[in-house]
Amino acid sequence: MSEPNNHYRVEVGFLGTDIERMFAENKPKQADVDLTEPGVIEGMIGKFVQSRVDLQNAEGQTCASKVVSVGEDPANPYDSKAVLRMDCSAVPGKIFYNPFRLLNAQGPRAKHFVSIGEKGDESKLTEAQRVGREPSPGQVMIFPGDAMIDLSQPLLTPWEMAPKFLYAGIEHIMTGYDHICFLLAVVLWASRAWPVIKIVTAFTVSHSITLSLAALQIVNLPSAWTEIAIALSIIYVALENFFTRKVDGRWRDTFVFGFVHGFGFASGLIELGVPQRAIVPALASFNIGVEIGQIGVVLVVIPLLVFIDKTFFKGERNLRLVQVCSGVIACFGGYWFFVRIGVLS
Known part of the structure; x- marks a missing residue:
């Protein structure tokens, strides 16, 4: 969801198997890194996700991004989560969400549920948004082969994502x-x-x-x-x-x-x-x-x-x-x- 200053928060959840797949691809570049050092693995994961997830306009100009955090997802005991903050103030036109390099790295059956929006906690949601009767900020399910998500358009409600x-x-x-x-x-x-x-x-x-x-x-x-x-x-x-x-x-x-x-x-x-x-x-x-x-x-x-x-x-x-x-x-x-x-x- 776009904010007045045209910044976005992107949260990408993944499982331990996703992490293994990420390292399988990224490990040759990190052979000299001591993985036992605190924060090193989280940093590698954050950079991996950051390099494969973009907010961009129709012409392909991408928004500047930085990794906010990588760690356990408190809302889901099975998941970890990478949080990115995107600055699109210098990118003109409609903004689209493009995660397909990340999905390609995860394989042909990859799919994920991504939360996009500056609101970082559920306390700011209405009761109708919490139970799924109304759209909550920035939730979308993406499969390989889908079109990029136009953030100027209303996102789907949970029931609209049922198919x-x-x-x-x-x-x-x-x-x-x-x-x-x-x-x-x-x-x-x-x-x-x-x-x-x-x-x-x-x-x-x-x-x-x-x-x-x-x-x-x-x-x-x-x-x-x-x-x-x-x-x-x-x-x-x-x-x-x-x-x-x-x-x-x-x-x-x-x-x-x-x-x-x-x-x-x-x-x-x-x-x-x-x-x-x-x-x-x-x-x-x-x-x-x-x-x-x-x-x-x-x-x-x-x-x-x-x-x-x-x-x-x-x-x-x-x-x-x-x-x-x-x-x-x-x-x-x-x-x-x-x-x-x-x-x-």
């Missing part, structure tokens, strides 16, 4: 191969609609509970524990296929393990660095996106299995097919387990 959170939820499932493997394993013996409906519904109910609890910061579990538990859940349901063909009671498995997977889904939402005042629309939209993604997976897998049954196995589910698929899924689960406990890199 982006919806897309992020779908993407989280479609690129979350561990979650897909879990779903595949629990439906491999299914050939009727009702057991599948119960399986998906039970999974939805339980993971929605823990996704909400984690996103609202009511319950927090270490992500490392969650990821290990997800890998173990995949191994369990895959091996279970070797001992029983009954799917009518499989909803109990998905209900129990859904609580674990919900914390995993929450990590995808938390990575976006969503402020708490925008959490309700973000949570609702992201969760719906997750549901769309998992229903899409089931709607592809079940018809394919039925087609294979009718074409090759006289309408029956083949034992060897299920066992081979389950064995492959169990191997994936085992691989993820050993990676997540640090045995494999």
